Amino acid sequence: GSVARLEVGPTRRRFRFALSRLGSKAPIRRDRRRGRTLRVGIPAGARTGVYLVRVRSRGRRAVWPLAVTGLPQTERSRDRARPLVVLPAVTWQGVNPWDSDLDGFADTLAGSRSVPAERPFAGGGLPPGFASEVSPLLRFLDRERMAYDLTTDLSLARREGPALGNAPGVAIAGSLTWVPRRVRDQLGDEVESNGLGVVAFGADSLKRTVALVDERLRDPSPPRPDNLFGERTRVFRAEVRAPLSAQRDGLGLFEGVDDLFGEFSVFERSLSLPPGAEPETAAGRDEENPAFVGYRLGKGIVIRPGTPQWSRELEESRLSVEVPAITKRIWSLLARRR
Incomplete structure (x- = not known):
């Protein structure tokens, strides 16, 4: 150990x-x-x-x-391809209001040019978004005995641990607000050129970059309207919780489930797909701007559930049927060897 x-x-x-x-x-x-x-x-x-x-x-x-x-989680999964779950450690530190330089003010990537890559979390608690986005997903995978490998975006930037190039598919577990530039370049290349499948949970992700230099996160970029794959999105908040409505399903993710699934109040609508992308699966409240999207990009596949509240529907207390079933199909797709 x-x-x-x-x-x-x-x-x-x-x-x-x-x-x-x-x-x-x-x-x-x-x-x-x-x-x-x-x-x-x-x-x-x-x-x-x-x-x-x-x-x-x-x-x-x-x-x-x-x-x-x-x-591995089970003996059966020891010799099987396992999707790689990526935790947003860089974003956790980016929003962490810890006073790193002891000047009396919180240091975050939203207001500073750099912050340490590792530091205590303010208040002694878990990182923002961990309880609502990351924990429900990982506990669901463990409960259903769905195998996975695990790393963080910080480890990927350091070239430590499991690598993107060895994974059959990648799941970004939560909102990844800032992505290390090395990880951005490699992730995009693995999808388009090498056939990687990616599911990005969370919302408003992959639109900002940051450099890892001498164990500091430096020079955060302003947000772009489109993410690193080239998809343009916008977050929309509804006054009343509502389900997503299945519109098309070329990837077979909605087979056997009701056309209406989940209850959400925050949606990330797709305004335009990346140039050259082939739409396969979509669901939402607006047919012209769906929230849940799945599309082929180059040799790979990108799936975005379209709401940061997706993982909450995986909690046992939610008693959801459709969202867990769709998540299992996403996992099966990610586990296919390239």
């Missing part, structure tokens, strides 16, 4: 910690330590997934998510 190193504080202190897998209340490891840095050993038999490190000290609490590339 590998070792994760986390900064607990600027001074030495006593603290307690517990390591657990996302979705499980039972800790894998717990102990008491003293110091400024916590070294957490990941068990050699840990399965791929997100693990949470919870720390308590002097009445204060903090939690960190750890992306672990370990054993």
